[in-house]
Amino acid sequence: MAVSEVGPAGEAMCPHRLVLEHVTSRWGVLVLMELLERPYRFSELRRAIADYGGRGVSEKMLTQTLQTLERDGLVHRDAKPVIPPRVDYSLTDLGREAAQQVKALATWTNERMADVEKARRAYDEAREIQSRAS
Amino acid sequence: MAVSEVGPAGEAMCPHRLVLEHVTSRWGVLVLMELLERPYRFSELRRAIADYGGRGVSEKMLTQTLQTLERDGLVHRDAKPVIPPRVDYSLTDLGREAAQQVKALATWTNERMADVEKARRAYDEAREIQSRAS
DNA sequence: CAGTATCCGTGTTGATACTG
């Protein structure tokens, strides 16, 4: 069957929001950023993403993410008819543009991390004081 | 209790990925983009987001999103002690930077929509033909 | 290796009711 055409709740929404959701999805972000560096094979990509920490991505989710991005024309899938199978994933021109935007966002996040953490400490401290006054 | 400190699955991950998830989250994206235009009150923001289509955001999710973004230092919350209550939300300088990145991504998505839809048609057609050869 | 298919737990979400 076809890859998901609708949002999580199945409701209609303007089409460009869907693409935005695909691109900014949990694994979509990481896939695009990795592929920005170079093409990857399936398992290779899975390992690369695992290095970001956490549990990493399951085969199922990676497959799903790649299919969605391929369908949107952002990722190119090159399946070589050899045994054992070999499939290379790379970005299309369109995908490269998307990935660069995502990368910019990730870079910004990285640069501003100190400010964010400072804000978080201030926020938590304020709440701490407030709850103390119960 | 404190606002979510961990990812969906509860696992540890590098801190900047968390911020990225907050910013690119389902409602985070829309909140940031709306606030980039001007400050909003709570319900006003809820209505504005509903106009994007779909079911819109629930009060709970909007609250949660705003709290997360506030804690990260991206959103400023200004609660006036009046009756009935009035709370204005706006972007901090940090938040404005984030929102601009997000906006750029959304704009790109919008501009490239035609290409994406073309790719989707091609993808679906290819699968159609393949399934016909069963 | 690179998937697909299936089942299933659980977290995220949303509806509802309630408070200040």
Add this chain to the structure above:
DNA sequence: CAGTATCAACACGGATACTG
């Protein structure tokens, strides 16, 4: 108006087993 609290549903994501 601007939330908080509680509960139920459902989609997401993961584990496993299987295929080409």
